[in-house]
Amino acid sequence: MATMRSFLDLLLHLVLLPALVCGVDLPTPVNEEVLGLVVFKAALQDPTAALASWNEADATPCNWDHVRCDPATSRVVRLVLDSLSLSGPLPRGLDRLPELAALSLANNNLSGPIPSGLSLLPALRSLDLSRNSFSGALPDDIALLPSLVALDLSSNAISGPLPESLFSAATCRSLRFLSLAGNRLEGPLPASLSRCSLLLHLNLSDNKLSGSPDFKSGLWSLFRLRVLDLSHNAFGGAVPNGVEYLHTLKKLRLNGNRFSGTIPAGVGLCLHLNSLDLSYNLFEGALPSSMRYLKSLNSLSLSNNQLSSEIPTWIGNLTAIQHMDLSNNKLTGILPASLGGLKELNYLSLSKNQLTGSIPDTIAGCTKLTELHLKKNQLNGCIPQGLFNIGLKVLDLSSNELTGAMPAGSTWISETLQSVDLSDNKLTGTIPPEMALFFGLRYLNLSWNNLRTQLPPELGLFRNLSVLDLRSSALYGPIPGDLCESGSLYLLQLDDNSLTGPIPEEIANCSSLYLLSLSHNNLNGSIPASMSQLRKLEILNLELNNLSGEIPQQLGTMDNLLAVNISHNQLIGRLPIGGVFQSLDQSALQGNLGLCTPLVMEPCKMNVPKPLVLDPDAYIPGISSSAPAMTNPAMPTRRRRFLSVSSIIAISAALIIILGVLVVTLLNVSTRRRIGLLKNGLESMCSSSTRSAGPAVGRMVLFDPKSSLRTEELEDEAEDLLSKATELGKGVFGTAYRTAVAGEGRILVIKKLSTANIVQYHEDFDREVRILGKVAHPNLMQLRGYYWTPQLQLLITDYTPHGSLHSRLHDRAESVPPLSWPDRFKIAIGTAKGLVHLHQAFRPSIIHYNLKPSNILLDEDCQPKISDFGLAKLLQKLDKHVISSRFQSAMGYMAPELACQSLRVNEKCDVYGYGVLMLELVTGKKPVEYGEDDVLILIDHVRVMLEQGNVLDCVDASMGEFPEEEVLPVLKLGLVCASQIPSSRPSMAEVVQILQVIKAPL
Structure with a gap:
């Protein structure tokens, strides 16, 4: 920094020296703060010209954007450059601002280490460099800032341990706010942290800090703390009592660590606590009874621990609670009725515990509740009617032992409810028609129940329903034709029921479907051709039904279809041409004894009428087609025999085949001419290696006869194709080279295969490579052709410049x-x-x-x-x-x-x-x-x-x-x-x- 100051002094001297020599009037001396900020700006990249007003010709920077001065002294006291897309390392020059009290460069793209020299700002009280890309260790001289009150270096890439010097007596004399969250700091907390007894806010979350913190003589001694956040680190060990000394604590976050033992009882004596998060640790035992006194607590998260015992009835005393998550523990017993007293509660999750008994009716008293998660317990009894009348958005009661019918609810819920999961219970009865009024519902899962009912036609009135899962629910009867009237479904699963009748033609209205699964039912009739209109469909499962007839050929045009299972039906005839149907395996087709495919080892059946044969006497003059045949042998009979329709078709097909052979022959002659130059060149490359073994027999094959590729237009000579200059890289199977196609600006890749262990017979090589040449998919690299000799094998593909x-x-x-x-x-x-x-x-x-x-x-x-x-x-x-x-x-x-x-x-x-x-x-x-x-x-x-x-x-x-x-x-x-x-x-x-x-x- 001293060197920089000398440089600036020299620059100022050089500016003034000509004026002194020539005896002219001197201009007003350059303001040092202007000079320092200009140097600061010059080292930054400013793509949005946010600092365009910073003009070195100005006498003072007080009128510049983002700069604030003290009106009394015209000295810069505040520099706020947040969210300006600035990039580059942190520049020098700020040392010319002796009265700078606040510096903020948050939310930019600054990088590199934080340079030393910030200690030359004696008046600095607030330093915010958060949300940048600073790296390296913390500079030692930050601890020398005597007036520093707030330090925020969060969301960077600062690494290394926390230095003991950071919490020196000089720094801690004034420090109130410290956030180093979201970095890569590691190691234990330094013991010197206890010196900062005036700290109000300490956030060290989202780092790699470890060890067992010194709570008793360290953290618990920071008795002025209001926020303590050590979440998402690797701390471990027990948390001893003593937290009750933090009388002003409002937020305590220890989640995402390895803390063990019981929750300290003193936590309930932090009467101002409004947020407590101890989730994702190893805490065990019961909730301390002192927590009943946390009247200000509005967020409690203890999920993913090993807490046991019952949920205490005093939980209803936490009247300010809004968010409560006790999921994924080992809690037992019943849900206390006192939960109904939590009038401010909007989120409650008790999922994945061992709770028993019924859901108390009093929970309907939580009138602000929007999400209720009770899945994977052992709850029984009926679903309280009131749950459908309090304005819920998400209701998940899956994987319990609930019985009875699904409550109908009221029309009020139609504006709120978005997700309902009641799967894996013992529910019975009908699906209430009133559910059609749930216009906001997007997800409905009633699978694995015992409803024993028909699908209500009102389901088609759901305006926004995206997922409908009714598998294994003892449903019977037909599939309603208007099930997809809204057109919003993208997942429909009705497997393992007793549904009958045909698949409705109106299934085409499910225009957003990507998964349709109707397996394990008693559906009959044919597969509707209208199903081909489901252009977004990717998965179709129709196995184990009684479907018959031929598969509509239109289904072969469904380009997005990835998986189909039509096994164990009564389908006959040919598979659709194109799409996924030509590549189905036996498991997707078996059980259909009439399909025409080698994968089904049974005679196939076709719904094709017998060929029509014309009456040979139909066109004999004087003889009606309806007249009896003439039987007098003495009478000469003149008859013109006409060919049958089947004969005409056969002859036409033969002519087409002959014409096709001629066209292919001509194309082959043209192709041979095109590839001759490259073939000769490639053969010459391996001639030296084949002299002793006899002449090499090479062959070039291009898989696309319509390709505009001309081998004579390859810009590189054949002998240069495999040069080091064109090498792209080496892989497991060989080395790849690039070459250009003249006149097209097109680049190809030629991959020279390693001959070790590669098949040596052209027929075997050709058979396997031709299979790869048929692979056509947007996410697979297209193989364009190959060249083969026993000593040299090349594959030709497209080139990807990225x-x-x-x-x-x-x-x-x-x-x-x-x-x-x-x-x-x-x-x-x-x-x-x-x-x-x-x-x-x-x-x-x-x-x-x-x-x-x-x-x-x-x-x-x-x-x-x-x-x-x-x-x-x-x-x-x-x-x-x-x-x-x-x-x-x-x-x-x-x-x-x-x-x-x-x-x-x-x-x-x-x-x-x-x-x-x-x-x-x-x-x-x-x-x-x-x-x-x-x-x-x-x-x-x-x-x-x-x-x-x-x-x-x-x-x-x-x-x-x-x-x-x-x-x-x-x-x-x-x-x-x-x-x-x-x-x-x-x-x-x-x-x-x-x-x-x-x-x-x-």
Whole structure:
């Protein structure tokens, strides 16, 4: 800083020296504060020109934007530059502002370490550098700010331990507010923290701090504290009594740690406490009875602990409570009737406990209640009528033992109720027709009950219903034709009931459906052709019904359809041409003895009328078609025989085939001419290696005869195609090179396969590669052709200029922006859809075996394209030893069964690799990272953080803001996909379904 001051003095001297030499009148001396702020501005990037008014020609900065001066002294006292999109490191120059009392640079893009020198601002009382990208350790001289009252460095990337010097006597003499939340600080709390006895607000949440804090002589001695937030760290141990000394405490957050033992009894003596969050810890025992005195408490969260005993009746004394969450504990006993006294309560969750008895009628007295969650207990009895009359938005009573009928409710609820889950109970009776008045309802789940009723036609009047789940509910009768009158349903599940009659033609009104499941019923009749109008449908399940007739050919035009199951019906005839129907496996078709497909080993049946044969005598002059035939042999008979319709069709077909053969022959001649140059060049490249073994016989094959690719238009000479200059990179199966197509500006990729263990017979190679050439999907890299000799095999694909997912996550240049959450979600669901196509569109399925970010290529819209799929089929012998040796580069992505000969390898190994890829997408970390002293296994790391309640700390900070309601389930889904047990992993079609639900939350 002294060097900088000398530089500024020299600059000022050089400005004034010419005037002194020439004897001219000197201008007014440059204001040092102006000079300091100009230097400060010059080092910043200001894309919005927010500091355009900062003019070095001004005599004072007091009229500049974002600058405030003391009217008496005209000195700068306040500099507020929040949310101006400023970037770059924190500049120097502020030391020229000796009376600066408040400095705020919050919510910008500033980066690099926080420089030393801030201690040269003796009057600084408030320093706010929050919500930037500062990194490195805390500078030591912050502790030398004698007047500092408020310090906010939250939401940065500051790392290292908390220095003891931060809480020096000089700093703590004035410090009232301290927030270091949302950084990467680690290690224990320094003992010197107890010196800051005047602290009012202490927030150290969302870091990596650990150890057992000194509560008795440390934190509990900060008796002026109003806010104490240590949430989402790695603290552990018991929390001793003594919190009662914090008489002014209003907010206590210790959630997301590893604290154990009982909740300290003294917490109930903090009479001003209005927010208490101890969730996601290891607390046990009962709620301390002293908590009954917390008359000001409006938020209580004790979820995800090991609390036991009954819910005390004094819970009704917390009359100010608005949010109460005691879910996922071991609470027993009945729900106390005193809950009805909580008149301000708007959120109550007691899910996942061991509660018994009935739901008290008094709970209807909570007139401000909007969400009630009681799922996964052992509650019995009837649902109180009053619950449907208090303005609830979300009601979840699933997985209990509730009986009786579903209450009808009143019309008032039609404006509030959005989600109802009563599944997995013992409810009986009809679905109340009054439910049609619930115009705000989006989610209705009554599955796994014993309703024994028909579907009320009024269900079609739901205006906004998105999910209707009535599986296994003993329903009977027909499916109402107006069930989809609103057109808002995107998930309809009526499986495992006793529904009869046909599938209504009006099913086409369900225009938003992406999942339709009607399996395990008694539906009959044919599949309606109108179902083809469901253009968004992705999953169709009609198995185990009595459906008959032919499958409408129109269903083959449903491009979004990914999974179909029509097994165990009475369907006959050909499968629809196109779409997913040409790639269904036997399990999706079995039980239909009349289908015309090799997968059903029974004679097929067709609803085709017999061919019409014309009467040969119909056109004989003088003979009517209705007259009897002439039998006199002496009479000569003149007859003109006409061909039957079937003969005419056969002859026409033969002519068409002959014409097609001629066209194909001409195209082949043209294609051979086009590819001759490249073929000769490629053959010349391997000539030296084939002289001893005889002449090489090469062949070039392009899969798209209509392609505009001309081999003579390749800009590079054939011998230069595989040069180092055009090399893109090396992979498991070989090396990729790029080349350009002249006149088109189009780039292609030529992949030279490693010949070790590759099939050596052209017929085998051609058969496998042609299968890959038929793969056509937006999320799969299209194979354009190949070149083959016994010594050289090349594959031709398109080129993606935006590189791979690996490069965007781990090798990103500074000029390339990080992937946002919408882009990452797009990549996740696109990759899943591509894998579904590989697994379901071909029999046997195409298994990738080597799924990882380097094989996920991105186009200009961040749409993923999976490459290198199916190449494992080109190996001469695909056993587990070969896989293990060839896929060492996929460390961390390989499913464990690939190394175990006793386990069957199937599509689930791709699901494992996909799960790891999802975790990598969200966290930005590689599956295996090596530190100086340890190795980080991504799957284990995320699982541990999830168990501790800190899983959102794993999220890649570079992607900025993200919706927790999407990121958290995606992380959980990634862990499920990466299960060690193959049977525990979902199929890729199920993964797509789950991701659709995550993206369109209820």
